[in-house]
Amino acid sequence: MNKSPRALIPGCDDLLHGGDYNPDQWLGIPEVIDEDFRLFDAAGVNTLSVGIFAWSRLEPADGVYDFDWLGRILDRLAAAGKNVILATPSGARPLWMAQRYPEVLRVDRQGRRETPVLRHNHCWSSAVYRGKVREMNTRLAERFGRHPAVKMWHVSNEFSGECLCERCVGGFHDWLKERYRTLDAVNAAHWTDFWAHRYTDWSQINPLDFTLDGLALDWRRYASWQVEDFYAWEAEPLRRLSPSVPVLTNLMGLFEWVDYHKLARQLDIVADDSYPGYVADSPEIVAQAMETSFKFDLLRCLKGEPRAWFLMESCIDGNSVWKPLHLKPPGLHHLEMFQALAHGADGTLYFQWRKGRGGVEKYHGGVVHHTHPEETRSFKEVSALSRRYEQVKQVIGTLNRADVAMLFDWESRWAYRAAKGLPKNDGTMLVRHAVAQYEAFWRRGITVDVLASGHDFSGYKFVVVPRLYLLQPGFAERLKDYVRGGGWVLLTALTGMVDETNLCWRDGCPGDGLEEMTGVWMEEVGECFPETELRVGTVEGNSLGLPLVECVAEGIYSRIHARGAEVLMSYASGWLAGTPALCTHGCGAGRTFFLAADLDRSGLDRVYEAIMRRRGLKGFLPERGLLPPGVTVQLRESDGRRYGFLMNFSKETKCVPVPGSGGRDLETGMPSGGGVKLDAWEVKVLELRMTKPVE
Ligand code: GLA
Ligand code: ZN
Numbered sequence: 043m044n045k046s047p048r049a050l051i052p053g054c055d056d057l058l059h060g061g062d063y064n065p066d067q068w069l070g071i072p073e074v075i076d077e078d079f080r081l082f083d084a085a086g087v088n089t090l091s092v093g094i095f096a097w098s099r100l101e102p103a104d105g106v107y108d109f110d111w112l113g114r115i116l117d118r119l120a121a122a123g124k125n126v127i128l129a130t131p132s133g134a135r136p137l138w139m140a141q142r143y144p145e146v147l148r149v150d151r152q153g154r155r156e157t158p159v160l161r162h163n164h165c166w167s168s169a170v171y172r173g174k175v176r177e178m179n180t181r182l183a184e185r186f187g188r189h190p191a192v193k194m195w196h197v198s199n200e201f202s203g204e205c206l207c208e209r210c211v212g213g214f215h216d217w218l219k220e221r222y223r224t225l226d227a228v229n230a231a232h233w234t235d236f237w238a239h240r241y242t243d244w245s246q247i248n249p250l251d252f253t254l255d256g257l258a259l260d261w262r263r264y265a266s267w268q269v270e271d272f273y274a275w276e277a278e279p280l281r282r283l284s285p286s287v288p289v290l291t292n293l294m295g296l297f298e299w300v301d302y303h304k305l306a307r308q309l310d311i312v313a314d315d316s317y318p319g320y321v322a323d324s325p326e327i328v329a330q331a332m333e334t335s336f337k338f339d340l341l342r343c344l345k346g347e348p349r350a351w352f353l354m355e356s357c358i359d360g361n362s363v364w365k366p367l368h369l370k371p372p373g374l375h376h377l378e379m380f381q382a383l384a385h386g387a388d389g390t391l392y393f394q395w396r397k398g399r400g401g402v403e404k405y406h407g408g409v410v411h412h413t414h415p416e417e418t419r420s421f422k423e424v425s426a427l428s429r430r431y432e433q434v435k436q437v438i439g440t441l442n443r444a445d446v447a448m449l450f451d452w453e454s455r456w457a458y459r460a461a462k463g464l465p466k467n468d469g470t471m472l473v474r475h476a477v478a479q480y481e482a483f484w485r486r487g488i489t490v491d492v493l494a495s496g497h498d499f500s501g502y503k504f505v506v507v508p509r510l511y512l513l514q515p516g517f518a519e520r521l522k523d524y525v526r527g528g529g530w531v532l533l534t535a536l537t538g539m540v541d542e543t544n545l546c547w548r549d550g551c552p553g554d555g556l557e558e559m560t561g562v563w564m565e566e567v568g569e570c571f572p573e574t575e576l577r578v579g580t581v582e583g584n585s586l587g588l589p590l591v592e593c594v595a596e597g598i599y600s601r602i603h604a605r606g607a608e609v610l611m612s613y614a615s616g617w618l619a620g621t622p623a624l625c626t627h628g629c630g631a632g633r634t635f636f637l638a639a640d641l642d643r644s645g646l647d648r649v650y651e652a653i654m655r656r657r658g659l660k661g662f663l664p665e666r667g668l669l670p671p672g673v674t675v676q677l678r679e680s681d682g683r684r685y686g687f688l689m690n691f692s693k694e695t696k697c698v699p700v701p702g703s704g705g706r707d708l709e710t711g712m713p714s715g716g717g718v719k720l721d722a723w724e725v726k727v728l729e730l731r732m733t734k735p736v737e
Pocket of ligand 1: 200362363
């Protein structure tokens with residue numbers, strides 16, 4: 043599982059550091075471009091993403107191309123020894139294009155064609171737009187596909203959104219025909235006898251009909267597939283004419299509407315845009331940090347196994363324009379960047395290198411400000427980070443190695459989003475729930491690989507299945523095989539309610555044989571409100587050795603029946619008192635757990651700690667001790683090398699014990715001794731001695 047990853051750019055043994063560079067905005071002020079080239083070296087950056095929104099400079103009029111300015115920039119960047127990530131400009135079109143060909147614009151849910159302003163609003167199936175993009179990408183690849191500076195292709199920008207024009211809706215009908223073959227099969231899958239919505243013609247299938255939640259799910263699938271299809275369309279000439287340059291796009295972490303697991307099959311390298319918006323002075327930062335770590339663990343494993351990845355965009359000072367303005371205090375930016383490295387990234391880039399003079403992002407954080415370019419805090423922090431990256435770059439070639447997997451599926455999110463009559467899902471609930479399960483591991487420095495349910499989880503010691511509402515075909519069988527073969531798995535409430543067409547399982551709940559596997563039947567689901575007081579307590583003498591605790595349920599609870607399973611915890615108040623809240627069941631050589639309610643933090647920690655202990659999972663500290671509040675440690679390793687990233691997300695100084703024979707601070711060379719002091723928002727990287735394994 044821990045194959046040594048190669049450098050992201052062959053031959054480049056540096057961590058990537060740089061940002062979005064828009065010389066196209068400065069062609070009229072050439073001295074600024076000269077200054078940029080001086081400042082690249084002064085800041086120590088090595089990688090620039092170029093041309094992301096440059097279409098009106100590349101094709102100033104229909105069919106009139108001007109690539110010379112870009113050629114000159116690329117030549118200079120090559121001469122300066124910089125890596126270029128060259129973009130295709132389809133994220134935003136020139137205004138002349140929509141004026142001449144209105145069909146390139148999307149149609150919204152109200153049936154209105156979008157205005158030519160804004161960006162990221164092109165129709166996915168417009169033949170004109172596809173033609174223009176294909177022509178542009180072909181020309182770019184012909185001219186620059188073998189240019190010595192060009193090390194990666196950056197396809198478009200942050201793909202998102204849907205189009206409801208006639209062509210795209212017609213494409214949906216074709217997509218359904220291919221998936222279901224007959225109208226009868228679609229009627230069955232979408233349960234159209236509900237409210238007499240039975241389709242008698244394909245043209246009646248209206249993606250806006252939210253009353254059919256199977257239809258809603260299929261529309262999401264189709265809209266996400268359109269992104270994959272468009273990406274493939276863009277990538278084709280790049281791959282053909284520039285075969286040795288990896289092709290990728292910039293993702294948006296846990297963005298809800300594109301199935302990144304599917305898109306990842308076409309990405310040569312995973313790259314993310316990360317704007318966690320850390321609120322430094324509030325305890326909230328710890329929850330934000332855990333969610334960011336969870337996201338990074340998912341990105342590392344997006345292709346089904348851990349792989350090196352990188353940050354394509356981040357914000358140097360906390361002013362990311364579209365979010366509340368929380369300026370980062372000194373130190374926090376380095377911590378945020380090292381957090382990505384800690385989870386397997388081999389580089390971090392900014393949006394943006396230089397702030398533009400105008401436009402709505404002119405105040406967005408940038409390495410180079412409008413005035414006093416080298417004297418700003420941003421510039422100095424970036425320069426200092428370059429020097430730190432030089433000290434720690436030997437982490438390239440190592441990755442995180444996990445015994446624990448958590449499963450997270452996009453289709454399950456969409457299916458649950460379409461449901462009524464279940465506790466409200468505002469789009470963040472499933473993520474928050476998954477991160478709540480993740481916390482016990484994060485606080486002990488236990489690595490977690492976040493996988494899709496379709497990935498191979500058979501090699502892990504413990505698998506957490508947080509609220510996997512929709513079960514993909516074959517998943518339950520693979521999970522049963524895993525458990526029968528000795529695996530341990532924990533499922534939380536609402537897992538396994540529907541099949542892949544969003545229809546409720548009828549064989550049990552959780553369905554598809556998981557009721558038998560867990561020995562639990564989930565009958566009813568409820569939601570906790572502020573006035574709800576639902577205590578949960580441990581059953582004395584339980585076989586897991588769970589200590590006697592009382593905690594409360596928050597969020598969602600369910601009423602379950604133990605059908606062969608042992609009850610480890612039960613509800614201790616209200617009308618549910620005495621009914622099971624946590625069950626365990628032996629199955630073959632393995633063991634299952636079913637958690638019926640969202641326990642509070644202390645309850646969850648006890649449950650996971652007991653499982654870790656029984657399962658022999660090691661933490662950073664002996665006996666799986668908790669790291670100080672707000673601190674996590676993430677490990678990267680390979681071939682006898684192991685690095686610990688010790689990170690303090692709190693504003694208080696923390697002392698972190700370093701067990702075993704300690705380690706050496708990679709940057710100062712100083713031995714760690716038995717512990718390390720971390721100031722507010724500080725990060726240190728230790729080379730840990732391998733002679734004695736970390737407990
Ligand atoms: C996104 C985009 C960038 C820029 C930043 C601002 O990540 O890709 O072009 O708009 O947001 O935060
Ligand atoms: Zn369209």
